[in-house]
Amino acid sequence: MIAPDVDLVLVGGGGAASLVLAALGRQRLSGVRLAIVDPVRKRGQDRTWAFWGTPGTALDPLLSASWDEVDVVTPERRRVLALQPLRYAMLRSAPLYELAAGVEERLGAVRITAPAGRVVDDGDRVVVTGPDGNALVRAGWALDSRPRQPARPGRTNWLQHFRGWWLEADAPVFDPGRAVLMDFRTPQPARGVSFGYVLPVSDRFALVEYTEFSPAVLDGDAYDAALRAYADLIGLDLGALRVREVEDGVIPMTDGVFDARPTPRVVRLGTAGGATRPSTGFTFSAMARQAEDVARALADGRPPVPKPPYPARHRWMDAVQLRALDRGLTDGVAFFDRLFDRNPAERVLRFLDGTTSWAEDLSLMASSPLLPMTRAAAGDAVARISAGRRPRGSGRAGPAGG
Incomplete structure (x- = not known):
């Protein structure tokens, strides 16, 4: 089988690639040949992104909820933060994946449902191979969003790790007008920071999550125990609620340096491209900026290289x-x-x-x-x-x- 030859290949089809596709769909592109390499076609609700920004963006129609004010709670007090002119917003994965799939079809992209192995830049083209070493696709440029370790190890290496329950009630329980950004009344780890938060989509459906910033993940059922304790702390009767979905995650918090441009024609996006904020693990906003930079560059006939995510x-x-x-x-x-x-x-x-x-x-x-x-x-x-x-x-x- 002869590997297809395209202008741009997206290696990895998750959030970063979906944001690139969504941004490409907003540009007037003509004649750009595109390929996506990923063993799984992303669909449905597999993650939730919460982020802040100015209202009126192209992602607004996809949002599940947004809030103009949020709570930050400590054992001493509850602080209500007015965010204007910003707002805190929630984007669930399904509408983004659906939008990206539509753009992929409209642009006639080649979908290669296989795991990528090496990404080799020979100076003229980029060759993406499979695990067996055979070429899957050749491209002028590759945008690689697969997770990887930093090119230079960090002096400090922590993790943002969490578990969230999507809780559903038969009667009104939550206040959809108010989100809890950080509630530090959770028991604090010996080395690290923990907090709970609540993101209500309606008065009967909300994401309740326990998060830690610390050097290591928890063992076994510790996340569930922490979530039960936090639910009790904020007065939720879990016996009257249903856990509809569970979300887990581990995100690096490190001052290690990620190599965002390993070769002239290979660009890394997402965490691999430095989009994760070392002090918090937040990633989405920088990932969205990378996508916009790539799409504008392609529309202008420039190399698809985004600006550095952070100064x-x-x-x-x-x-x-x-x-x-x-x-x-x-x-x-x-x-x-x-x-x-x-x-x-x-x-x-x-x-x-x-x-x-x-x-x-x-x-x-x-x-x-x-x-x-x-x-x-x-x-x-x-x-x-x-x-x-x-x-x-x-x-x-x-x-x-x-």
Whole structure:
């Protein structure tokens, strides 16, 4: 079988690729040959993305819910954050996958339902092989969104890991006008930060989730136990509710460096392309920006290379924050509480999206605990200098993840 030859191949067909397809569908493209390589055609509800941004985007028709204000709760108080001009929004996977499938069909894309192996750039074309080494497709450019380890290991490596229950009731239980962004009244791990949150789609249907920022995932049924405890804390009678769906996830929080452009014609997207925010694990907004950059570039006849997801100074600030939390220099709950207490909510959220200015970043840094963060910054500087003295190529991460 002769491998098809296309202009662009999407290696991986999940959220990042679906956002690219959705963005391509909004452009007036002509003559672009496209292929998607993935062993599974994504359908249905397999994940939920929650993110903040300005209303009126192209994704608005796909949203399940959105909120103009959210709660941040600590043992001491409940803070109601007005987000205008931003809003917090929920996008479930099914409508995005359905939209992407329609664009794929409209553009006449080649669908290769097989696992990808190597992605080889010979300087003229990119060859995507299968596990057996045979060519699946040749392309002018490859956008690879498969998860993988950082090209340079991090000095601090945590995880955002969670389990969520979609709960359904027969009578009104939830307030659809209010979401709980972070509820820190959960028992805090010895090393890390935990919180619950509630995202109501209606007064009878909501996602209730337990999340940790910490170095390791939990064992066994610990997530379910934490969710039961949180449901009890917020007054939910689980005996009167049905668990309709369960969502689990593990997202890296690391100051390791992901290689977003391993070769001239191969571009990585999503977490593999640096879209995950090291300090929180949030990914969706940067992933959506990458997709828009790619689509606009193709429409303009330029190489499909997105801008860096975050400014270099934000990556440094995240590295310092991770170090402060990991070394116990600052309390995680107190850190986030102070951040929201001393800054407008929309500034904090735009910082986490990587869109704040230098002046706003300085204000955010000034609101953080000075001595612990100074110690963390000094330790980070020493670690960077020590890493720079190692022989080139030492300590590289292993092969890509699944």
